Amino acid sequence: MQPIYLDYNASTPVDPAVAAAMIPFLSESFGNPSSGHWAAAPAKAAIEGARGKIAALLGCHEDEVIFTSGGSEANNLALKGVYYARRDIGDHIITTRVEHPAIMEPCRFLERLGARITYLPVDGFGRVYPDDLVQAITPRTILVSIMHANNEVGTIQPIDECARVAREHRVLFHTDAAQSVGKIATDVNGFGVDLLSIAGHKLYAPKGVGALFVRRGVRLEPLLHGGGHESGRRAGTESALLAAGLGKACELARNLPSMDRVLALRDHFWSDLQERFGNRIALNGHPAHRLPNTLNVSFIGRVGAEILDRLDGVAASTGSACHAGRIELSPVLEAMGVAPEAGMGAIRFSLGRGTTREEIASVAERLSAVL
Numbered sequence: 514m515q516p517i518y519l520d521y522n523a524s525t526p527v528d529p530a531v532a533a534a535m536i537p538f539l540s541e542s543f544g545n546p547s548s549g550h551w552a553a554a555p556a557k558a559a560i561e562g563a564r565g566k567i568a569a570l571l572g573c574h575e576d577e578v579i580f581t582s583g584g585s586e587a588n589n590l591a592l593k594g595v596y597y598a599r600r601d602i603g604d605h606i607i608t609t610r611v612e613h614p615a616i617m618e619p620c621r622f623l624e625r626l627g628a629r630i631t632y633l634p635v636d637g638f639g640r641v642y643p644d645d646l647v648q649a650i651t652p653r654t655i656l657v658s659i660m661h662a663n664n665e666v667g668t669i670q671p672i673d674e675c676a677r678v679a680r681e682h683r684v685l686f687h688t689d690a691a692q693s694v695g696k697i698a699t700d701v702n703g704f705g706v707d708l709l710s711i712a713g714h715k716l717y718a719p720k721g722v723g724a725l726f727v728r729r730g731v732r733l734e735p736l737l738h739g740g741g742h743e744s745g746r747r748a749g750t751e752s753a754l755l756a757a758g759l760g761k762a763c764e765l766a767r768n769l770p771s772m773d774r775v776l777a778l779r780d781h782f783w784s785d786l787q788e789r790f791g792n793r794i795a796l797n798g799h800p801a802h803r804l805p806n807t808l809n810v811s812f813i814g815r816v817g818a819e820i821l822d823r824l825d826g827v828a829a830s831t832g833s834a835c836h837a838g839r840i841e842l843s844p845v846l847e848a849m850g851v852a853p854e855a856g857m858g859a860i861r862f863s864l865g866r867g868t869t870r871e872e873i874a875s876v877a878e879r880l881s882a883v884l
Contacts, residue, residue: 514879516826517872521806521865522664522692523830527758528717528866534761535719538754546751556753563760567724570763571709572700579725579743580756584691584712585615586736587725588658590747591687591708592619594733595656596628599685603653609633609641610848611668612660616689620658629653638799639668639849646678656685661709662693665830665845665861666798667807669697676705685731691715691723695766696804707731713755717866718762722755775864776805782862782873783808789881795855797846806865811851812858812884816840820860823883827876830861 518526538559544552546560561575568575581587596606606623608616610632620630631649633641641659650657657679662669672688679686690699691712701709708731713722727733727746739748786794790812797809812820817831818840831843846856862876 514826515875516828517876518828519862519864519868519872519876520828520830521868522667522715522804522861522863524714524720525717525865526867527719528762528765530765531718531758531761535754535758538757542753546753556751559753559760560751560756563756563763566760566764566767567711570694570699570767571726572702573726574729576744577726577729579727579746580751580759581723581725581747582721583714583723584613584689584710585723587710587712587723588613588615588687588689589619590725590733590736591710591727592616592623592656592658593736595685595687595708595731596623596626597734598732599655603651603655605629605631605651605653605655607631607633607646607649607654607657609635609659609670611635611639611663611665611845612658613664613689613691615691616658616660633659635848637850638802639663639666639797639845640799640802641670641675643671643674643678646675650678650682650684654682654684656687658687658689660689660692661699661704662690662697662804663798663845664692665843666809666849667692667804667863668799669693669802669804672704672706680705692804695762696772696806701726701728711759713759713762716759716762716766718759719755722752722759724759769866772805775866775868778868778870778873779806779808779862779864781870782864782877783810785873785877786810786880789877790884793884797849797851797856797859807861807863809859809861811855812860813855815858815884817858817860820858820880820883824876824879827879830863831859 542555546556676686685707687708695716709726711724714720737748840857842856
């Protein structure tokens with residue numbers, strides 16, 4: 514059967530226009546962008562041009578964008594950078610129970626260094642309550658980190674409300690926007706956030722590149738020390754190749770039509786599945802406040818990994834893991850209070866620019882055959 518890709522939340526293909534923007538830096542513009550001669554000029558111009566395109570998408574100043582190796586480094590720089598820079602002020606960080614491991618693991622690392630971390634609960638849809646954040650803030654709180662949209666179920670958090678709470682208490686606010694940039698609006702001033710993370714390969718750019726928005730006036734201790742690259746905030750010779758790719762991807766995200774077509778496909782898919790399986794399936798995530806491309810469905814009483822194994826040629830994901838014959842429920846679904854008999858059958862289908870109606874129909878037919 515024809516292979517079908519429905520795992521765009523895991524990684525997107527590189528857009529042809531992005532690949533074309535990168536080609537000159539594979540063969541011609543090889544100079545070190547930090548050098549002061551003619552060979553450096555094209556690379557330097559490409560990096561700064563890309564920085565401007567990222568800033569335009571986020572609605573920020575160009576000097577507020579730091580290039581990183583991806584979303585994980587951006588998240589680590591935000592969390593550790595703030596903690597190291599503000600230890601004289603406090604040691605308390607607030608996050609949620611449904612964050613990506615790129616937030617959870619740095620938090621656990623900082624706990625070993627003496628940081629105090631509060632993990633906010635979520636409701637059955639995966640949303641945090643801003644009132645819980647109000648109650649969690651203490652005089653020692655230095656940072657709140659709440660993801661914009663969940664990678665598994667697509668639930669969108671009330672970032673503007675939460676950021677306002679943090680701002681009223683003079684606490685910095687970070688959001689991991691790896692899943693939302695390019696899919697829904699991510700204006701940093703509309704949100705009121707101080708830091709925001711981007712991952713290139715979720716945005717039709719290559720793997721190995723990302724960015725961190727850092728609002729003017731926010732102090733960060735660098736993770737990497739060396740030369741004064743990225744205004745002294747991230748040492749290491751910049752890659753014009755990767756920067757050009759991310760910049761072009763952000764330019765496309767800003768100018769492409771809306772996600773209405775993808776949203777319509779996702780909703781058609783969900784309606785089809787409901788007609789086929791009725792009360793044997795359940796939706797995970799918020800029915801309205803959810804990424805337009807994400808459909809996380811539980812097949813009640815079944816095992817998602819086993820269903821995926823039998824879906825010939827369909828690429829999708831399941832958050833649950835199987836170890837030695839035992840099913841471990843996804844931490845996100847567990848935090849949402851999803852019952853084990855439903856959570857173990859969860860599959861995430863995430864659509865993208867290349868998804869077609871014919872592919873959606875084919876996957877529904879294959880599911881019917883498998884189940």
